[in-house]
Amino acid sequence: MGVVVYPGSFDPVTVGHMDLIRRAAGIFDQVIVGILVNSEKKSPLFSLEERVIMLKDACRNMENVSVESFDGLLIDFVRAKGSKTIIRGLRELMDFEMELQMAQVNRVASGGIETLFLPTDPRFSNVSSSVVREYARYGVSLPDFVPGNVLLAMEKKGILKSTKQEDQ
Numbered sequence: 341m342g343v344v345v346y347p348g349s350f351d352p353v354t355v356g357h358m359d360l361i362r363r364a365a366g367i368f369d370q371v372i373v374g375i376l377v378n379s380e381k382k383s384p385l386f387s388l389e390e391r392v393i394m395l396k397d398a399c400r401n402m403e404n405v406s407v408e409s410f411d412g413l414l415i416d417f418v419r420a421k422g423s424k425t426i427i428r429g430l431r432e433l434m435d436f437e438m439e440l441q442m443a444q445v446n447r448v449a450s451g452g453i454e455t456l457f458l459p460t461d462p463r464f465s466n467v468s469s470s471v472v473r474e475y476a477r478y479g480v481s482l483p484d485f486v487p488g489n490v491l492l493a494m495e496k497k498g499i500l501k502s503t504k505q506e507d508q
């Protein structure tokens with residue numbers, strides 16, 4: 341079904357993102373994960389380079405998935421990759437409002453690039469990068485929210501407390 345771009349900030353990539361990438365890879369011939377070089381966020385948890393490395397590592401076993409970064413408009417990146425389709429996950433109604441607007445603007449501004457939505461698996465509906473970042477600010481990691489390699493990267497950053505500690 342062609343090439344699809346899955347864009348995001350991925351700061352950091354979560355298990356919800358990984359589920360979506362896996363499902364998109366089962367539908368499309370090729371999935372290009374586009375990591376936004378986001379200048380807006382003042383204090384990202386991970387640098388762009390770290391995010392690229394972590395995502396490449398997390399996707400290493402998926403043959404039809406590649407990981408790249410992009411700056412500027414998403415529709416320009418999608419065009420440059422020879423794609424006409426964007427994929428995004430929807431967790432809840434609140435996501436939908438923003439996503440609908442983005443999809444509509446991107447379609448009109450590009451003259452036809454479509455956005456497709458996949459509903460998030462209910463197991464991951466409360467998983468978000470912003471919650472991971474918020475906990476990390478207090479030195480606490482959320483092991484169930486991120487892939488193993490991200491957890492290790494967080495430990496290397498000194499984010500050592502885990503919400504799993506009481507269980508051990």
Ligand code: PNS
Binds near residue numbers: 348350415
């Ligand atoms: O993971 P996020 O932060 O929700 O992803 C948002 C993203 C990267 C998809 C969005 O901010 C984006 O596409 N930014 C690139 C700039 C752009 O094209 N903006 C116009 C959106 S209507």
